[in-house]
Amino acid sequence: MADPDLVDYAVDYARTKGASYAEARYEQHRQQSFILKNGVLDALYSGEDRGIGVRVLAKGSLGFAATNTLTKPEVRATVDDAVKIARASVRKNPIVFAREEAAVTDWSVPEAKPLADVSIEEKIQEIRHVDDQVLSLGYKVPARFFLMSENRITKYFANSEGSRIRSYSPRLRFYHFLTVAHNGGVEQSHRDFGWSGGWEGIRAWDLTERVLAEARSMQRSLTEGKKSPEGKMDLVVGPHVSGIAAHESCGHPTEADRILGREASQAGKSFITPESLGTRVGSEVVNVVDDPTVEHAIAFYRYDDEGVRARRRYMYKEGRIHEFLQNRETAAAFGTQSNGASRAVNYNVEAIVRMSNTFVEPADHSLEELLEGVKYGVYMKSFMEWNIDDMRYNAKYAGREAYLIENGEITHPVRDTVIELTTPAFWSAVDAVGKDLEFEGGFCGKSDPGQALDASLGGPSMRLRNVYLR
Amino acid sequence: MEDIAERIVNLATKLGCEDAIADVIANRSYQIRFARNEPVISNRWRETSASVFLVYDRRVVASDIKDLSKVEEAVEGLVKVAKASQRNPEYAGIAKSPFKYDRVRPDPKILRLEDGSDYVEAAVAGALEEGAKECAGSFWKYEDEHRLVTSNGAVGRDHRASLYLSIRALTSPVSSGHGVACATKLSQFNPSKAGHKAGRIASLAKAPKPGQAGRYTVVLDHLIFGALISQLAARASAFAVLAGLSPLGRKVGRRIASEALTVVEDGSADSIGGRRFDHEGVPTRRKVLVQKGVLKTYLHNTSTAKRFKTRTTGNAGLISPEPHAVFVGPGDWSRDEIFSEVKDGLWLTNTWYTRFQSYVTGDMSTIPRDGIFRIRKGEIAEAWKDIRVTDNLLRLLKNIVALSDKAEQVMWWGEVEVAHHVPYALIKDVSITRSAE
Numbered sequence: 037m038a039d040p041d042l043v044d045y046a047v048d049y050a051r052t053k054g055a056s057y058a059e060a061r062y063e064q065h066r067q068q069s070f071i072l073k074n075g076v077l078d079a080l081y082s083g084e085d086r087g088i089g090v091r092v093l094a095k096g097s098l099g100f101a102a103t104n105t106l107t108k109p110e111v112r113a114t115v116d117d118a119v120k121i122a123r124a125s126v127r128k129n130p131i132v133f134a135r136e137e138a139a140v141t142d143w144s145v146p147e148a149k150p151l152a153d154v155s156i157e158e159k160i161q162e163i164r165h166v167d168d169q170v171l172s173l174g175y176k177v178p179a180r181f182f183l184m185s186e187n188r189i190t191k192y193f194a195n196s197e198g199s200r201i202r203s204y205s206p207r208l209r210f211y212h213f214l215t216v217a218h219n220g221g222v223e224q225s226h227r228d229f230g231w232s233g234g235w236e237g238i239r240a241w242d243l244t245e246r247v248l249a250e251a252r253s254m255q256r257s258l259t260e261g262k263k264s265p266e267g268k269m270d271l272v273v274g275p276h277v278s279g280i281a282a283h284e285s286c287g288h289p290t291e292a293d294r295i296l297g298r299e300a301s302q303a304g305k306s307f308i309t310p311e312s313l314g315t316r317v318g319s320e321v322v323n324v325v326d327d328p329t330v331e332h333a334i335a336f337y338r339y340d341d342e343g344v345r346a347r348r349r350y351m352y353k354e355g356r357i358h359e360f361l362q363n364r365e366t367a368a369a370f371g372t373q374s375n376g377a378s379r380a381v382n383y384n385v386e387a388i389v390r391m392s393n394t395f396v397e398p399a400d401h402s403l404e405e406l407l408e409g410v411k412y413g414v415y416m417k418s419f420m421e422w423n424i425d426d427m428r429y430n431a432k433y434a435g436r437e438a439y440l441i442e443n444g445e446i447t448h449p450v451r452d453t454v455i456e457l458t459t460p461a462f463w464s465a466v467d468a469v470g471k472d473l474e475f476e477g478g479f480c481g482k483s484d485p486g487q488a489l490d491a492s493l494g495g496p497s498m499r500l501r502n503v504y505l506r
Numbered sequence: 507m508e509d510i511a512e513r514i515v516n517l518a519t520k521l522g523c524e525d526a527i528a529d530v531i532a533n534r535s536y537q538i539r540f541a542r543n544e545p546v547i548s549n550r551w552r553e554t555s556a557s558v559f560l561v562y563d564r565r566v567v568a569s570d571i572k573d574l575s576k577v578e579e580a581v582e583g584l585v586k587v588a589k590a591s592q593r594n595p596e597y598a599g600i601a602k603s604p605f606k607y608d609r610v611r612p613d614p615k616i617l618r619l620e621d622g623s624d625y626v627e628a629a630v631a632g633a634l635e636e637g638a639k640e641c642a643g644s645f646w647k648y649e650d651e652h653r654l655v656t657s658n659g660a661v662g663r664d665h666r667a668s669l670y671l672s673i674r675a676l677t678s679p680v681s682s683g684h685g686v687a688c689a690t691k692l693s694q695f696n697p698s699k700a701g702h703k704a705g706r707i708a709s710l711a712k713a714p715k716p717g718q719a720g721r722y723t724v725v726l727d728h729l730i731f732g733a734l735i736s737q738l739a740a741r742a743s744a745f746a747v748l749a750g751l752s753p754l755g756r757k758v759g760r761r762i763a764s765e766a767l768t769v770v771e772d773g774s775a776d777s778i779g780g781r782r783f784d785h786e787g788v789p790t791r792r793k794v795l796v797q798k799g800v801l802k803t804y805l806h807n808t809s810t811a812k813r814f815k816t817r818t819t820g821n822a823g824l825i826s827p828e829p830h831a832v833f834v835g836p837g838d839w840s841r842d843e844i845f846s847e848v849k850d851g852l853w854l855t856n857t858w859y860t861r862f863q864s865y866v867t868g869d870m871s872t873i874p875r876d877g878i879f880r881i882r883k884g885e886i887a888e889a890w891k892d893i894r895v896t897d898n899l900l901r902l903l904k905n906i907v908a909l910s911d912k913a914e915q916v917m918w919w920g921e922v923e924v925a926h927h928v929p930y931a932l933i934k935d936v937s938i939t940r941s942a943e
Contacts, residue, residue, distance in 0.1 A: 083572075304858075
C-alpha cells in the first residue's frame, strides 16, 4: 500500500473508532550532514526518516500516536492508540478546533540546482574551501567547527474534513563556530545560514566572504578592541541583533498557546495576556512580522501542519501588539481563526503554535543614516550570548562584533557590550529602522518532547535612543 | 529486532567496512502533557529504527535507518556515501569485546503501566493543596529496547524503562514553583511530592519584587544546581573540548572547582539515565569526573581517548562522547544548616536559558525562573523576580562553599538533559544582574 493511501486509511479508520476529528501526517526527511572540525571530516550523517503521525479529537480530548512501520496493521494499531489515550483523558473543558476550509493542493519549493544532484564530494569541497580560506588569513584559530546539513522534506497531510495536501520542501543549512585567539585573549562566534531551495543557496549566502569577514572582525576585536562604554547612550543594532529580538521578545510572547498557558511548564508563558491586543509595547516605527511565505527563507511553507493556508502576521504593528500566532485549538479559545502557525518538526510529534520567518519589517534608512544621528554610542552589529526569561520580558544580548560611534562615525571596535533591557524598554527606544533586511537561519526550541524547528530570525539595522549599556 | 542488528553489521563487513555498529531501538514511550490543571494531549510512540555507524577506509558514516524492511538497500547506500566521503585521520576504531554486561531488568510494573492519569492527578492535587492555582507539566513513561551489535564482537541487549513527571505550579502569573519526580521503580515514583514542592515554592513566591543587582551568597535548589552541573558534564565531553566548546581544555589534573565538589558519571548506576553499554558496546561504569575540585578526566569514546592518550570511559554516543547519568557527591551539611549559613543572600530554585559569551573562558549567564527568594539570617525575607546570574562557570564551581547531605534525582527540559543526582549547593559571591527599565 502506498503511503498516501495509509494516511487516508488512518483518517477514515479513526472516524470509525469514534474520533470526532482526525488527521494524519506522513513525513519523509532525507537528511545529509557533515562536520568539518579543525580540518578533519569528523563524521558524515546520511539518513532517511519517515513515518506517520495520527492526531485525533475524541470526547473532547486530544490523542497523538506515531509509527514508522508503514503497514496497514501497524497504522491501524497506531490509530487505536491515539483514540484510546484520547478517550482516557478526562477534561472539564472539551477541546474544540476553529472551523477552517478544507484544502486540496500540492505545493513545493523549487530547486534551481537540486540538492540530490550535487555530489557529497562537491559539498565537502565547498566547506573545505571555506576552512582553507580561514586558515589562509594567518590568524591563530585553535578551533574551527563547520556543520553543513540538508533536509529534503516530503509530506502528505489529510484530515477528516477533506483536506489533502502534498508538499516538498528542500532545505539547506550551514553553521560555523570559530575560536580566534590573540595574545591570551579569545573571541568566539557562531552563525547560522538557512535556505529553502537547492544548492544555489550556497552562492546566495556568499559563504566564504561572510565567514572570512567574521574571522577578520574577531581578529580586529582582539587586536584593537577596547572596553565598551557603560551608561545611557544611543545604540545601533545590526540585523543579527534585530532578528534575535524579533524572535525572542515579539514572536515568542505572541504565541497564543503560550498566552493560554499550554506551554507553561517548559517554554513558559508570556507577559502578554489575551486582553493585550492594541497595547503599546514599542515606538511607532516598530513593525514585527512572522511570514511563512518569504521565498527561500528556511521556514518557508504554503500550508501549515493543520492544513491551514499560510499568511503574513503582524505581531507588533506601529508599536502595538496586533496579532497572536494561532493554530486551530488556540484560535477556538480566542474566538478567532487560525492564521496558519501550526507546525511540527517531524511526523512523530504534534503540531503546535510556532513561528516561521520572524523579522522586523524594514523601513528606508541606510546604515550610514542611522549612524549619522548618533553623537556618542555603540554599534552592536552581532551578538554571542543571549537569553530571555520565560515571560519574554527581560532579555540580554551580549555583543560579538561591536564598535564605538563618535559624531556619527565608527571609530574602533569595542568588546563585551551588553544590552540587558525589558521588552518594552528595548522596542520603545527604537527611533529609526533601516532597509538592510537580513535573515539568520536559526532554530526555535519549544514543546515536550522538544521540537527544534527551522526558523528565520531577521531584521534590518535599527537605532535605539538613550538605552543603558554595560 | 533480533537479527536486524546482526544483518546490518554482517552486510557492512561484507561490503568492506572495517568497523560497523548497529543499535536497533524499539521506542514504546508514552506521555501525558497537562496544563491549566488538566490533560492537553496524550502521546504514544511505536517506533523501531536502527542507529548505524560504519567506517570504510577510515571514512566515518552514521545514519538512522527507519525503514527496516529495506535494511540491505540502506547499508549499501551508506557504504557508497562513505566511499565518496573523506578519511578521518583522527579515527581510532571502536572498542573490542569481550564485554560482560550487568544484568539489569526494568521494573515489570512500569512495563505494565498503561495509563498515567492517576499520577498527573496526584501531582496536580499536591500542588493545589499547597495553594497553587494553575499547574502544567508532563508525565512520561519512557520505554525503549536496544539490541546492539558491533563488528568487534560486542552483542548486547538493554531494556530500559522509567517514569518521569515534571510539574510547574503557579499562584499568579509571576509566582511559580517547579518540581520533578524520577524513578526506575514504580514503588519509588512520587509525583505528589513533586507537586507539593512546586506548589509550596509557588506559594512562597507570591508578590515578588524586582530583584537588585549585586554579589550574593546563593543557595541553589536541585533543578538549578543540576543545570549548572549539567553544563560541567556536557563541557567535559572530549568532543566539546576539541571543538572549542569547553572551558576545560588542558585542565585535566587541575583544580576547576571547590574542594567540596566531587562529580561522578555512572551510566551503570540506578538512575533514569542508566544503561548497560554505550554506543560502542562498552559497558557503562563509574568514573570520577571531578574529585575534590580537581578535574580527573574527560568523557571519551575510543577515538577521543586515543587522541588524549587514555582509555575510553564508556561514553560513546553515535558521533561524540556524552554523559549518561551524573552524580554529585553529597556534602555533610543538612539543608537547614545550608540555609542558616546565609546571613544575606538568595535562594534560587530553577533556571533556564544558560548561554555562553565564551565557552573557552566559561563566561555565561542564566535566568532563574520560578521561586527566587531573598534570604536574611537563614529565613525567607521576600520573593524576587527579574534577575539573571551573570558569571563564569568555573568561578561558580570554585565558589561552592558547601553541599547538603542528601541528593535528589532531577532531569528537566532543556537544562538538565540527562539524569543528575544533586544536593543543595551553597555558593558565595555570585554575580546577579537585572534589566534596565
